[in-house]
Amino acid sequence: MTTRWSRAQSEAARQGLDALLITPGADLRYLTGYDAKPLERLTCLVVPSEGDPFLVVPALERAAAEASGVEIALETFGETEDPFQLVASLLPSATSVGLDNHMWAERVFAWHDVLPETAFTTAGTVIRELRLRKDAAELEALREAGETIDRVHARVHEWLRPGRTEREVGADIARAIVEEGHETVDFVIVGSGPNSASPHHELSDRVIEEGDPVVVDLGGTTHAGYCSDSTRTYLAGGTPDPQYAEAYTVLLAAQTAQRAHARPGVTAESVDAVGRQILADAGYGDLFIHRTGHGIGMETHEEPYIVEGNELVLEEGMAFSIEPGFYVSGVHGARIEDIAVCTADGLAVLNDRPRELVVL
Amino acid sequence: MTTRWSRAQSEAARQGLDALLITPGADLRYLTGYDAKPLERLTCLVVPSEGDPFLVVPALERAAAEASGVEIALETFGETEDPFQLVASLLPSATSVGLDNHMWAERVFAWHDVLPETAFTTAGTVIRELRLRKDAAELEALREAGETIDRVHARVHEWLRPGRTEREVGADIARAIVEEGHETVDFVIVGSGPNSASPHHELSDRVIEEGDPVVVDLGGTTHAGYCSDSTRTYLAGGTPDPQYAEAYTVLLAAQTAQRAHARPGVTAESVDAVGRQILADAGYGDLFIHRTGHGIGMETHEEPYIVEGNELVLEEGMAFSIEPGFYVSGVHGARIEDIAVCTADGLAVLNDRPRELVVL
Numbered sequence: 001m002t003t004r005w006s007r008a009q010s011e012a013a014r015q016g017l018d019a020l021l022i023t024p025g026a027d028l029r030y031l032t033g034y035d036a037k038p039l040e041r042l043t044c045l046v047v048p049s050e051g052d053p054f055l056v057v058p059a060l061e062r063a064a065a066e067a068s069g070v071e072i073a074l075e076t077f078g079e080t081e082d083p084f085q086l087v088a089s090l091l092p093s094a095t096s097v098g099l100d101n102h103m104w105a106e107r108v109f110a111w112h113d114v115l116p117e118t119a120f121t122t123a124g125t126v127i128r129e130l131r132l133r134k135d136a137a138e139l140e141a142l143r144e145a146g147e148t149i150d151r152v153h154a155r156v157h158e159w160l161r162p163g164r165t166e167r168e169v170g171a172d173i174a175r176a177i178v179e180e181g182h183e184t185v186d187f188v189i190v191g192s193g194p195n196s197a198s199p200h201h202e203l204s205d206r207v208i209e210e211g212d213p214v215v216v217d218l219g220g221t222t223h224a225g226y227c228s229d230s231t232r233t234y235l236a237g238g239t240p241d242p243q244y245a246e247a248y249t250v251l252l253a254a255q256t257a258q259r260a261h262a263r264p265g266v267t268a269e270s271v272d273a274v275g276r277q278i279l280a281d282a283g284y285g286d287l288f289i290h291r292t293g294h295g296i297g298m299e300t301h302e303e304p305y306i307v308e309g310n311e312l313v314l315e316e317g318m319a320f321s322i323e324p325g326f327y328v329s330g331v332h333g334a335r336i337e338d339i340a341v342c343t344a345d346g347l348a349v350l351n352d353r354p355r356e357l358v359v360l
Numbered sequence: 361m362t363t364r365w366s367r368a369q370s371e372a373a374r375q376g377l378d379a380l381l382i383t384p385g386a387d388l389r390y391l392t393g394y395d396a397k398p399l400e401r402l403t404c405l406v407v408p409s410e411g412d413p414f415l416v417v418p419a420l421e422r423a424a425a426e427a428s429g430v431e432i433a434l435e436t437f438g439e440t441e442d443p444f445q446l447v448a449s450l451l452p453s454a455t456s457v458g459l460d461n462h463m464w465a466e467r468v469f470a471w472h473d474v475l476p477e478t479a480f481t482t483a484g485t486v487i488r489e490l491r492l493r494k495d496a497a498e499l500e501a502l503r504e505a506g507e508t509i510d511r512v513h514a515r516v517h518e519w520l521r522p523g524r525t526e527r528e529v530g531a532d533i534a535r536a537i538v539e540e541g542h543e544t545v546d547f548v549i550v551g552s553g554p555n556s557a558s559p560h561h562e563l564s565d566r567v568i569e570e571g572d573p574v575v576v577d578l579g580g581t582t583h584a585g586y587c588s589d590s591t592r593t594y595l596a597g598g599t600p601d602p603q604y605a606e607a608y609t610v611l612l613a614a615q616t617a618q619r620a621h622a623r624p625g626v627t628a629e630s631v632d633a634v635g636r637q638i639l640a641d642a643g644y645g646d647l648f649i650h651r652t653g654h655g656i657g658m659e660t661h662e663e664p665y666i667v668e669g670n671e672l673v674l675e676e677g678m679a680f681s682i683e684p685g686f687y688v689s690g691v692h693g694a695r696i697e698d699i700a701v702c703t704a705d706g707l708a709v710l711n712d713r714p715r716e717l718v719v720l
Contacts, residue, residue: 037547037560040654040661060650063558063689079651080668105463106482122466187397198423200397290420291439294400301400308440329423 001071004031004130005053011126013049018094020047020123021087021111023103026298027127029225034068036061042083042107045072046090054090056083088114098123132295132303133317139341141226142297142319144181146339146350149218149228151180153353157360162210162236166190170203173218182220186227186300189217192236197333199290199325211238213332213357215325219300227300229321230351231337235359247284247326248334248357254278255336255355258292258322263346268310268320275324276308284326287333293321296339318342319350361431364391364490365413371486373409378454380407380483381447381471383463386658387487389585394428396421402443402467405432406450414450416443448474458483492655492663493677499701501586502657502679504541506699506710509578509588511540513713517720522570522596526550530563533578542580546587546660549577552596557693559650559685571598573692573717575685579660587660589681590711591697595719607644607686608694608717614638615696615715618652618682623706628670628680635684636668644686647693653681656699678702679710 008031012020022028022045024036032055036043041058043065052073057065059076066074075090077083084107091097094115099108101124111120134142152173159172170188177185191201193212201215208214217231233248240248254275261274272292279288291307294300296319304312306320323337338351368391372380382388382405384396392415396403401418403425412433417425419436426434435450437443444467451457454475459468461484471480494502512533519532530548537545551561553572561575568574577591593608600608614635621634632652639648651667654660656679664672666680678701685695698711 040665060559064560064562067558067561067564079649099465101464101466103465104461105459105465105468106461106484108465108468109480109482120469122469124466198427199420200424201427202424204427289439305400 001031001033005047007130008047008126009049011129012047012098015098015126017096017098017121017126018049019091020098020126021045021103022047022100022123023107025100025102026302027100027102027123027131030127030131030298032070032072034065034070035225036065044083044087046087048091056087084110084114091115094118096121098126128303131297133315134297134319134341135317138226138297139317139319141222141224142339142341143350144224145220145222145226145228146230148181148222149177149220149230150351150353152176152218153216153230153232156216156232156234160190160208160214160216160234160236160360162208162212165205165207166192166195167203167205169208173216177218177220181222182228183223184221186219186221187217189215191215191333194330194332196233197327197329197331199327199333199335208236210236211240212236213240213244213334215333215335217335217337225298227296227298229296229300229337229339230353231323231335232353232355233334233336233357235357237360240357241332244332244334245357247287250279250282250284251324251326251334251336252355254324255322258324259338259340259347259349262314262322262340262342264314264316264342266314268304268306268312268314269308271306271322272308279324279326287326287328288324289327290325293323295320314342316342316344361391361393365407367490368407368486369409371489372407372458375458375486377456377458377481377483377486378409379451380458380486381405381463382407382460382483383467385460385462386662387460387462387483387491390487390491390658392430392432394425394430395585396425404443404447406447408451416447444470444474451475454478456481458486488663491657493675494657494679494701495677498586498657499677499679501582501584502699502701503710504584505580505582505586505588506590508541508582509537509580509590510711510713512536512578513576513590513592516576516592516594520550520568520574520576520594520596520720522568522572525565525567526552526555527563527565529568533576537578537580541582542588543583544581546579546581547577549575551575551693554690554692556593557687557689557691559687559693559695568596570596571600572596573600573604573694575693575695577695577697585658587656587658589656589660589697589699590713591683591695592713592715593694593696593717595717597720600717601692604692604694605717607647610639610642610644611684611686611694611696612715614684615682618684619698619700619707619709622674622682622700622702624674624676624702626674628664628666628672628674629668631666631682632668639684639686647686647688648684649687650685653683655680674702676702676704
């Protein structure tokens, strides 16, 4: 963690920030290992650009913080003390401070109150530089997450069949996500028939019918705090509608081309464009209604976003989803999603379940 | 929901706010019924103090928002459009805007950028006035949550015994929280032996020993979105240490007195003081290291806080925990927690498992 702190400190200094204030969430866990709950009492990592970082915690959470193994000085406050004043007293000369991008608004206002002369901005530009490039241990953690969710997809046939509701199937899948090794279930999408056309559909009481396409998009977090996210599209028995099958073939070609294209040195938006062009050339351009993907790590969605307009050049260590889809509102849809990571050799794909339409 | 909107609108107007901006979380669910995920694409309820509220959602989440049953106009934006500019264009004359207390900092900064002439504050002072006083349906939802977690406590004896680790016991309890009817497990604290002295301990690999006191603090959320939270202290067989038993008797007297005292018309801090005095009189004042309680509803911790300095006069419909404890660092601790709600008749307590030290 000390390496991460010193990198955060140099990057903060480079950006002209005197300190970073980081509240519970992925950034705090990344920098300290402490998976603190986001509660109403302030927990806040203070990273001055010079000097030692310290963690402000409620007195009654000192033991929990220590038990989490954080190797950092703790400053505590009692139930009727003001932690914002405490931090302000420890940062008297900070003129420019970066706040955790996900810090609560009420806290942003509280800092303004206790440090009225200080200019605030987001800490994200600093932390992003670190979290964007995964180190070897992080890549191993993402690989484990990918293998875990693949084992769940390998079992979907046990539960997904006509006559059952999406919710019933989803409950079985959620149990398996934990059984196979995730600590938490982050989301379970079972979009059957017309619901497959809603990219962010979750679960409903719709009864799955023979021949339905079913988009199954699953994610969980491992004990190490890294996320999985993989989508496969199934057919609940029967044979696919010919038009649907044709579109699916194009989708698979698009996703395959994107996997072949993505690597260090190409831009994020070019990965999106490669797939979008293939779908557009076949007349399905308007049906691919979302970006190609999102970064993944300690959050399911983080940078880099694989989207038009993102000119970021991909580098070794960047991990992201490749998940094109097509959606005909009220009729049907499909999506194929893998997590991939840029390596010295090109691209390592962390999911390897069959990508063809899986007829159950 | 329309009643809630109009109450929010009049309260916003009364406080001089032209609009409220509410992002995913409890406030959004309270005002719309939509349990939107907190993701990187902006979802935002706009409540102008005059005119109709509307919900800004990403185009690809339109179907999910509609499926959630929201009865509100939707404004959507595409993958490469700027939703902050969209909202700004719809609020051209807003001079004072309240932001969701839990809105992400990066969004607070984004509103400042697109509405540079607007003054921002928290929306909490408005929403708090609504959420603080639960209506009949909410009280029924909290009652159901309380009965559900009571059924889990009634089964703790099935799993908690010497020789098992806290983590093993916790996993069994977590499963039961869902089996008994909660939608999600919010937290499972099994603090055994010396870990019982850490109020926010969760689970560890410590093996429970014969005669250990074990603090078991459990909470989940029901399908309706309301939270449970109840603590009982168990003894893992054997007989209690006499000093511990004596302190526990005082703790129970304190919690009983607090339940007898709390009702509409008394202040929040007086409920805290009543219990604290009893513990202090018996020489345990320094061991009660946290406030007495927190409000509960669609969040586990919300207003009103039962703490010294909170002069709020309790009113019918206010729901909160009563959870005094004592903690001897590194040795042992105990806590007794019930959820209670102020009613026309006094106080209704929503948990009713035995409060004595439960010897297993």
